[in-house]
Amino acid sequence: MxxxxxxxxxxxxxHTMTNKPWTLRQCVDAYSAAGVKGIxxxxxxxxxxxxxxxxxxxxxxxxxxxxxxRGGFFPATSAEARAKAIDVNRACIDEAHEIGxxxxxxxxxxxxxxxxxxxxxxxxxxxxxxxxxxxxANVKLAIEPLHPMYAADRSCVCRMTDARRIxxxxxxxxxxxxxxxxxxxxxxxxxxxxxxxxETATLLAFHVCDWxxxxxxxxxxxxxxxxxxxxxxxxxxxxxEAGFKGYNEVEVFSDEYWKMDQAEYVKLIGERYLQHV
Amino acid sequence: MxxxxxxxxxxxxxHTMTNKPWTLRQCVDAYSAAGVKGIxxxxxxxxxxxxxxxxxxxxxxxxxxxxxxRGGFFPATSAEARAKAIDVNRACIDEAHEIGxxxxxxxxxxxxxxxxxxxxxxxxxxxxxxxxxxxxANVKLAIEPLHPMYAADRSCVCRMTDARRIxxxxxxxxxxxxxxxxxxxxxxxxxxxxxxxxETATLLAFHVCDWxxxxxxxxxxxxxxxxxxxxxxxxxxxxxEAGFKGYNEVEVFSDEYWKMDQAEYVKLIGERYLQHV
Numbered sequence: 382m383x384x385x386x387x388x389x390x391x392x393x394x395x396h397t398m399t400n401k402p403w404t405l406r407q408c409v410d411a412y413s414a415a416g417v418k419g420i421x422x423x424x425x426x427x428x429x430x431x432x433x434x435x436x437x438x439x440x441x442x443x444x445x446x447x448x449x450x451r452g453g454f455f456p457a458t459s460a461e462a463r464a465k466a467i468d469v470n471r472a473c474i475d476e477a478h479e480i481g482x483x484x485x486x487x488x489x490x491x492x493x494x495x496x497x498x499x500x501x502x503x504x505x506x507x508x509x510x511x512x513x514x515x516x517x518a519n520v521k522l523a524i525e526p527l528h529p530m531y532a533a534d535r536s537c538v539c540r541m542t543d544a545r546r547i548x549x550x551x552x553x554x555x556x557x558x559x560x561x562x563x564x565x566x567x568x569x570x571x572x573x574x575x576x577x578x579x580e581t582a583t584l585l586a587f588h589v590c591d592w593x594x595x596x597x598x599x600x601x602x603x604x605x606x607x608x609x610x611x612x613x614x615x616x617x618x619x620x621x622e623a624g625f626k627g628y629n630e631v632e633v634f635s636d637e638y639w640k641m642d643q644a645e646y647v648k649l650i651g652e653r654y655l656q657h658v
Numbered sequence: 659m660x661x662x663x664x665x666x667x668x669x670x671x672x673h674t675m676t677n678k679p680w681t682l683r684q685c686v687d688a689y690s691a692a693g694v695k696g697i698x699x700x701x702x703x704x705x706x707x708x709x710x711x712x713x714x715x716x717x718x719x720x721x722x723x724x725x726x727x728r729g730g731f732f733p734a735t736s737a738e739a740r741a742k743a744i745d746v747n748r749a750c751i752d753e754a755h756e757i758g759x760x761x762x763x764x765x766x767x768x769x770x771x772x773x774x775x776x777x778x779x780x781x782x783x784x785x786x787x788x789x790x791x792x793x794x795a796n797v798k799l800a801i802e803p804l805h806p807m808y809a810a811d812r813s814c815v816c817r818m819t820d821a822r823r824i825x826x827x828x829x830x831x832x833x834x835x836x837x838x839x840x841x842x843x844x845x846x847x848x849x850x851x852x853x854x855x856x857e858t859a860t861l862l863a864f865h866v867c868d869w870x871x872x873x874x875x876x877x878x879x880x881x882x883x884x885x886x887x888x889x890x891x892x893x894x895x896x897x898x899e900a901g902f903k904g905y906n907e908v909e910v911f912s913d914e915y916w917k918m919d920q921a922e923y924v925k926l927i928g929e930r931y932l933q934h935v
Contacts, residue, residue, distance in 0.1 A: 493871045493887045497844065530807045532844035533871045533887045539844050546846075567774065567809035567816050569823075594770045594810045596876065610770045610810045 384618035386655070387629075393654050394419025394447050394628035396588075397426045400646065401639045405435055409442050411647045419628040421448040422480060424473070432479035439480055447484065447586060447628045448523065448559075449477035454490035455507030456500040456537065463503065466490075470511045477520045483627075484521035484585055486559050491537040500537035505547050508556060515555050523559035523585040524548070530599055541565055541574035548583045557583035560620065561632065563590050563603055566611045572619050579623025587620050589613055589658050590633045601636045605650065606657035613658050629658050661895040663932070664906075670931050671696025671724050671905035673865075674703045677923065678916045682712055686719050688924045696905040698725040699757055701750070709756035716757055724761065724863060724905045725800065725836075726754035731767035732784030733777040733814065740780065743767075747788045754797045760904075761798035761862055763836050768814040777814035782824050785833060792832050800836035800862040801825070807876055818842055818851035825860045834860035837897065838909065840867050840880055843888045849896050856900025864897050866890055866935050867910045878913045882927065883934035890935050906935050 395417055397408045405426040412420055420439070427435045427449075439446055452473035457463045473485045489504045491497065508522060515522055524544040527536030538544050544558045558578050565571055578584035591604030591611050606613055617629065631650055638646055672694055674685045682703040689697055697716070704712045704726075716723055729750035734740045750762045766781045768774065785799060792799055801821040804813030815821050821835045835855050842848055855861035868881030868888050883890055894906065908927055915923055 496889060496892075497846065501846075528807065529805065529844040530873075530876075533869060539846070543846050567806040569774065569778075569816070569820050592810060596807075599807075599873065599876070612773060615773075 382618050382622070383614040384621055387658060388655070390416045390651055390654065391418070392629055393417050393651070394421055394445070394630040395650065396421045396423065396450060396630060396632040398423045398450070399631055399633045399650070400643050403643055405430065406438060409438060409444055411644060413442055413444070415647050415651050417651070418443065419445045419447060419630070421450055421630050421632070422446060422482065423450045424476065427476060427480070432476040436480040445628070446480055446482040447630055448486045449473060449480065449482040449484070450486045451488050452485045453487035456490045456492050456495060456503040458492060458495065463507070467507060467510050470507070471514045474511060474514045474518050474520050478518035482520065484523045486523050486525050486586065488525055488527060489536045489538045491532060491534055493534050497532060497537040501543065501547065504537060505550050508547070509551060512551070512553055512555065521555045521557060521585055523557055525559040525561055526564055528564040540568055540570070541578065542570060545574060545577060545583070548581065554582070557585035559586035559588060560584065561588035562611050562613060562616055563588070563592055566592060566616065571616070575619045575623050579625065584620065584623055584625050586627060586630060587617070587625060588630045588632045590631065598636065601634045603633045603635050605633055605635070605638060606631070606653040617658060629654070659895050659899070660889070660891040661898055664935055665932070667693045667928055667931065669696070669906055670694050670928070671698055671722070671907040672927065673698045673700065673727060673907060673909040675700045675727070676908055676910045676927070677920050680920055682707065683715060684920070686715060686721055688921060690719055690721070692924050692928050694928070695720065696722045696724060696907070698727055698907050698909070699723060699759065700727045701753065704753060704757070709753040713757040722905070723757055723759040724907055725763045726750060726757060726759040726761070727763045728765050729762045730764035733767045733769050733772060733780040735769060735772065740784070744784060744787050747784070748791045751788060751791045751795050751797050755795035759797065761800045763800050763802050763863065765802055765804060766813050766815045768809060768811055770811050774809060774814040778820065778824065781814060782827050785824070785828060789828070789830055789832065798832045798834060798862055800834055802836040802838055803841055805841040817845055817847070818855065819847060822851060822854060822860070825858065831859070834862035836863035836865060837861065838865035839888050839890060839893055840865070840869055843869060843893065848893070852896045852900050856902065861897065861900055861902050863904060863907060864894070864902060865907045865909045867908065875913065878911045880910045880912050882910055882912070882915060883908070883930040894935060906931070
């Protein structure tokens with residue numbers, strides 16, 4: 382059943398990458414002013430100021446941080462590269478802890494020429510290896526299935542089903558799934574998989590944007606909610622029926638919107654959120 | 659298990675669209691000269707000469723025709739448009755019969771704003787409606803799942819699983835599935851679905867090309883076998899284990915290759931086929 386319309390922005394969060402031209406401080410100021418208290422923080426805006434300073438900024442402004450984005454990229458052809466990925470992911474977990482993020486989003490990775498099955502095995506092993514650190518820091522790990530058009534080099538986890546199978550193997554309360562409508566909207570098993578994720582308490586995040594009919598770029602032409610074909614209210618209905626009570630996170634990579642006046646854009650995000658999510 | 663290498667072109671077929679600059683006669687002459695006796699014929703090369711003349715040309719040159727490409731595009735928002743699609747598909751079946759094609763390939767269609775579930779229902783109803791014509795003509799109907807990146811406006815059938823569910827509803831010996839590696843290579847259920855298609859005698863066609871890591875265009879930048887990441891020999895192994903004995907059909911849409919000297923290109927296709935399929 383489609384969800385009821387949303388009347389305010391209290392459950393809205395925005396990914397800093399949505400406003401790529403901005404610093405973390407600019408994001409915090411603008412989101413706060415717009416009444417958006419949720420912010421998912423990409424590492425590129427932490428890097429110039431450090432995690433400690435970023436955490437202070439977020440706490441002082443009473444921001445809620447669903448996620449640090451992003452860890453993952455586990456598969457590699459050499460042991461050295463795999464070990465390095467583990468180190469990077471441990472650093473992500475530390476940063477997430479420092480800034481008060483509930484989870485690290487994992488874009489799992491893929492290596493051209495490596496079978497997706499082998500890559501998924503390496504992903505599962507990689508997550509297992511960073512789990513002790515996640516437990517120490519009490520930070521969740523959200524596997525984000527990516528659209529199959531990224532399977533060659535970005536993610537061997539292409540569907541909720543693939544993510545669920547990894548969760549089943551690891552059976553750890555900190556490991557779950559981030560549902561991003563852009564990546565999974567087309568899947569005929571989506572409703573079922575969202576329900577299963579709810580039942581197994583692995584439904585950790587819900588990301589919204591839209592899918593344009595005529596996409597001009599595979600990476601940076603995501604639509605803002607309402608620009609495309611995704612039935613957001615229907616999918617939010619499934620997510621809420623599955624018991625999800627977290628933020629609806631707006632995550633849009635868009636050369637077009639990055640060219641806009643970003644303050645105007647944040648206003649537009651709020652409008653579209655209320656109209657379409 | 660990966661298939662054994664292929665030593666000749668006797669099971670190779672080429673889609674005329676692979677050599678888009680050419681007429682049907684040019685395709686027939688070049689493929690024949692190269693030792694390729696299989697040809698899947700797109701409607702655009704029939705149109706200038708008519709199906710009768712096309713059939714004569716193909717028979718005189720002793721060509722085998724796995725498929726006429728393409729019918730489908732069933733879903734629409736008006737009854738008139740749906741009825742028109744049925745007419746077009748009936749014409750496809752007549753043409754397929756006239757040129758001696760074993761099957762019509764169906765690109766099922768999708769309508770921006772219509773749910774994929776509703777669209778799939780319309781696809782199932784559409785196929786049911788053209789089945790009597792298919793039986794009169796003894797022409798098979800091959801549902802081709804398209805890559806999820808085409809789900810907004812080209813195909814509500816995004817996976818083998820979706821195609822299988824339609825086959826299960828229709829349960830007709832003439833209805834089956836065309837497996838195109840470009841569209842389905844990333845699917846973690848691919849091996850299982852190919853096996854199931856074999857068991858239910860719905861495995862009608864096998865299309866090969868490749869998936870480039872850096873795709874420059876969503877429609878017309880397919881790779882020739884060997885240009886990308888798809889493990890063709892593995893997938894052919896699954897297809898043959900499932901009992902498939904038909905043609906390995908080369909279907910490549912590529913602005914880059916269409917610019918080549920097409921005779922040279924046919925030579926290259928033969929080489930890559932033997933190296934990679």
